Amino acid sequence: MVRGLTAIRSGWKPMYALGATLNSSIWGLYFSFTRRYLSVELGGGTYVILLITGLEWLFTLFAVLSGKLAERVGGRYVTLLGVSGALPFIAALNVYDPNLLAVVLSLASFSWAIAWPSILSAVLSDGTPTPGRAYSYFTIGSGLGFSLGSAVMGALYGLAGPEGVFTAIAAMYVVTYSLFFLLYPTNVFKVSEVKGGGTLEVINKLLPVLAAFSLTIFAMELLHSVAPVKLSSEIQKLLNTRSELVEYAVFGVVFGSFTALLSVPARIAAGRLSDRFNPLIILATTSSAYLITYWLFVSTTGLIPVIIWQLPLYPFLDVSINTYIAKYLPKHGMTSGFGTALMFSAFGGLMLLPILANPGISAEFLGVLVTTAVLIAILLIAVKVRYDRRHT
Numbered sequence: 500m501v502r503g504l505t506a507i508r509s510g511w512k513p514m515y516a517l518g519a520t521l522n523s524s525i526w527g528l529y530f531s532f533t534r535r536y537l538s539v540e541l542g543g544g545t546y547v548i549l550l551i552t553g554l555e556w557l558f559t560l561f562a563v564l565s566g567k568l569a570e571r572v573g574g575r576y577v578t579l580l581g582v583s584g585a586l587p588f589i590a591a592l593n594v595y596d597p598n599l600l601a602v603v604l605s606l607a608s609f610s611w612a613i614a615w616p617s618i619l620s621a622v623l624s625d626g627t628p629t630p631g632r633a634y635s636y637f638t639i640g641s642g643l644g645f646s647l648g649s650a651v652m653g654a655l656y657g658l659a660g661p662e663g664v665f666t667a668i669a670a671m672y673v674v675t676y677s678l679f680f681l682l683y684p685t686n687v688f689k690v691s692e693v694k695g696g697g698t699l700e701v702i703n704k705l706l707p708v709l710a711a712f713s714l715t716i717f718a719m720e721l722l723h724s725v726a727p728v729k730l731s732s733e734i735q736k737l738l739n740t741r742s743e744l745v746e747y748a749v750f751g752v753v754f755g756s757f758t759a760l761l762s763v764p765a766r767i768a769a770g771r772l773s774d775r776f777n778p779l780i781i782l783a784t785t786s787s788a789y790l791i792t793y794w795l796f797v798s799t800t801g802l803i804p805v806i807i808w809q810l811p812l813y814p815f816l817d818v819s820i821n822t823y824i825a826k827y828l829p830k831h832g833m834t835s836g837f838g839t840a841l842m843f844s845a846f847g848g849l850m851l852l853p854i855l856a857n858p859g860i861s862a863e864f865l866g867v868l869v870t871t872a873v874l875i876a877i878l879l880i881a882v883k884v885r886y887d888r889r890h891t
Contacts, residue, residue: 511682512637515622518682520640521675525668527648527759531751532656532664533604534727540743543597545860548724549851550598554605556720556848562612562841563698566834574617574834575683581614581676585669592662607672612845614676616837621684623825623833631778631822635770638817642762649755653748701832701839705824707883708779709843712820714876715786716847718869719816722793724851725862726808729797730754733804758809765811769818778826779887781819783880788812790873797862 537543537551568577587606594600622637655664702709734749773781789812796807824836854860854868 511684512622514678514682515618516637516640518618518675518678519638520644521671521678523638523641523644523759524648525644525671525675527645527650527755528652528655528664528671529604529607529648529668531649531652531755532661532747534754535731535747535750536661537597537601538727539731541595541597541600543601545724545728546855547597547601548727549855549860551601551605552720552724553849553852553855554602555608556716556845556851558605558609559612559845559848560842561609562616562838562845565613565616565838565841566698568613569617569620569834574620575680577617578614578676578683579680581610581679582673584610584676585672588665588669588672591665610672610676612841614679616834616841618679619821619837620834623821629770629774631770631773631818631825633770634821634825635766635814635818638814639763639766642759642766642811642814644759645762646756646759649751649759652751653744656747657744698835698839698842701828701836705827705836705839707879707886708782708820708823709840711782711786711876711879711883712816712840713843713847714872714879715782715789715816716844717850718786718789718793718872718876719813720848720851721865721869721872722789722796725797725865727754729804730808733801737802737805753805753808758811761809762811762814765814766818769815770822772815773819773822777884778819778823779880779884781815782823783877785812785815785819786873786876786880788815790869793869794866797866 533551534548537547538545541547543550565577568580584607587603590606591600591603594603619634623633652664655667659666730753731746731750734746734753738745738749740746769781788810792807792810792812796804799807820840821837824840825833828836854865857864
């Protein structure tokens with residue numbers, strides 16, 4: 500058995516790509532189910548979506564600890580912490596208040612935030628001259644996984660109810676992060692290699708980029724906050740059915756399945772573009788695309804917003820920021836770099852929480868926030884690009 504594990508570990512990169520696919524299937528199942536379950540079935544509306552999204556990003560702040568933990572115990576053991584993400588879903592089995600359930604479910608983001616930077620560091624720390632392509636191929640199956648998770652959500656809900664969905668997610672968490680732990684490339688990436696690239700150093704070097712990324716995440720999450728109720732409403736009108744099971748199934752396919760499939764070629768394109776051009780240009784373009792998409796989505800009805808929702812924007816955001824970090828930072832600073840990027844993405848998500856104090860949340864009000872955030876993000880990126888040109 501030990502020989503078999505050693506043989507499999509020698510080819511760890513394909514297995515890690517499989518792990519990334521399994522991880523994305525968890526999120527596909529999770530997001531497509533919880534967003535409709537909380538906002539529509541349990542009656543939480545847009546408020547509870549803003550709440551759970553903000554809390555998920557709150558726990559993502561702990562990603563900043565990943566580098567320090569890897570420095571002390573090694574990246575392999577940090578990835579094992581991802582298994583603890585199963586616990587919130589077990590705790591959620593008997594919770595039916597939408598706000599309390601949002602708090603419980605959001606705790607799963609903590610384990611992911613701690614483990615993921617070490618996983619990324621293992622993939623991108625081998626000195627590849629094309630980190631964009633390496634990252635895009637590592638995550639190429641993510642779209643398929645997310646699509647599969649979203650697609651099976653309706654059937655799983657119909658067969659086993661919300662309890663069955665939560666149990667399945669918990670089991671998948673254990674399997675996925677156990678795979679990352681068992682196959683971690685210890686012969687490639689050792690504890691000593693992560694020392695010396697602290698969070699403050701990363702922030703000092705990349706602050707305009709990180710701030711722009713944070714604002715783009717804020718704009719993206721505002722779009723995602725209005726989407727569940729909007730899509731559910733349009734789907735109900737288009738289907739003209741009273742079957743809740745059918746609505747769940749179609750919502751899962753529309754919310755995450757189609758766009759996730761489109762993200763497969765999008766990731767390949769994003770990786771190649773980020774290697775060939777400045778990743779910051781890709782980041783700025785994606786930020787602009789979120790602004791345009793938001794206003795088109797909220798101002799249209801019928802099939803049009805359903806089609807607009809399918810645009811695969813996130814792969815370009817994800818690949819561009821991680822490629823920039825892999826290109827800009829030395830190998831020993833990557834874990835802290837990826838953790839710091841997650842921390843700043845959490846800042847973007849946390850900006851949603853103050854909005855909850857506004858009793859009159861409307862698509863127009865949120866649109867003003869999206870517009871402001873994107874314009875500032877583009878300005879910050881332009882400043883950084885100009886600075887880099889002057890100092891190279």
